[in-house]
Amino acid sequence: MILIGVLFVVPIYYIARSKGYNGGLWGTVAAVLALSGMWAGAWVPVPGIGILEILLPAATLGLIWIMAPKPGAPGKAYLKITFPCSECGKSVTFKREQEGRAQLCPECGELISVPMDEHSPSPTRDTREKPPRTDGAVCLESFGLPDPAIQLVALLKANGINALFEGDDAGGTLPNVAVTTGYRVMIDVRQWEAAVAVMENQGEPLPDEDDEQVQPPDAEIPGRE
Numbered sequence: 001m002i003l004i005g006v007l008f009v010v011p012i013y014y015i016a017r018s019k020g021y022n023g024g025l026w027g028t029v030a031a032v033l034a035l036s037g038m039w040a041g042a043w044v045p046v047p048g049i050g051i052l053e054i055l056l057p058a059a060t061l062g063l064i065w066i067m068a069p070k071p072g073a074p075g076k077a078y079l080k081i082t083f084p085c086s087e088c089g090k091s092v093t094f095k096r097e098q099e100g101r102a103q104l105c106p107e108c109g110e111l112i113s114v115p116m117d118e119h120s121p122s123p124t125r126d127t128r129e130k131p132p133r134t135d136g137a138v139c140l141e142s143f144g145l146p147d148p149a150i151q152l153v154a155l156l157k158a159n160g161i162n163a164l165f166e167g168d169d170a171g172g173t174l175p176n177v178a179v180t181t182g183y184r185v186m187i188d189v190r191q192w193e194a195a196v197a198v199m200e201n202q203g204e205p206l207p208d209e210d211d212e213q214v215q216p217p218d219a220e221i222p223g224r225e
């Protein structure tokens with residue numbers, strides 16, 4: 001079953017998404033068909049019927065393969081992520097399955113983080129719960145790479161929110177592993193709702209209520225406990 005998952009369900013999921021279809025739905029259909037074939041192979045006394053376990057998900061893969069992409073779908077570009085390695089600078093390519101994960105660079109062998117891109121799922125609000133604090137600095141969002149964290153800090157500052165970038169050099173004796181320890185965007189918890197609103201606005205600066213607006217008086221981030 002794991003083999004069927006790797007051979008069929010995973011590719012079906014990503015190919016469906018690349019064509020603008022519901023990957024989860026297509027993957028589930030393929031898995032259910034594979035299970036049905038497995039069930040038939042075990043219980044239906046017809047010789048050779050067990051091959052359905054492979055044929056049905058394979059047919060699903062063939063179907064999604066030939067289906068026309070929806071307008072605006074990312075297409076084949078979705079299936080690979082190409083980016084310059086953060087260690088050696090060479091252009092490297094990973095499968096979409098690896099997005100956001102730590103991988104070894106095929107060029108230099110260092111541990112690097114495969115970046116998220118414009119096709120990656122964006123963090124949703126329900127994963128970002130306001131901490132039960134009334135004041136003090138809290139982590140708004142954490143990232144595996146410094147760049148998106150720095151960009152978010154800049155975006156928040158452009159919208160009047162005093163955000164801080166906090167990198168983690170906790171690699172210590174394993175400095176190359178530092179990339180996995182995370183980069184955080186810290187804000188004053190009293191600006192939480194405003195910061196979330198900026199993030200949900202997806203980079204569009206909020207309309208200024210007052211162009212001469214200066215930093216709010218509580219914009220200073222108090223020391224952390």
Ligand SMILES: [Zn+2]
Pocket residue numbers: 085086087088089090105106107108109110
């Ligand atoms: Zn490299």
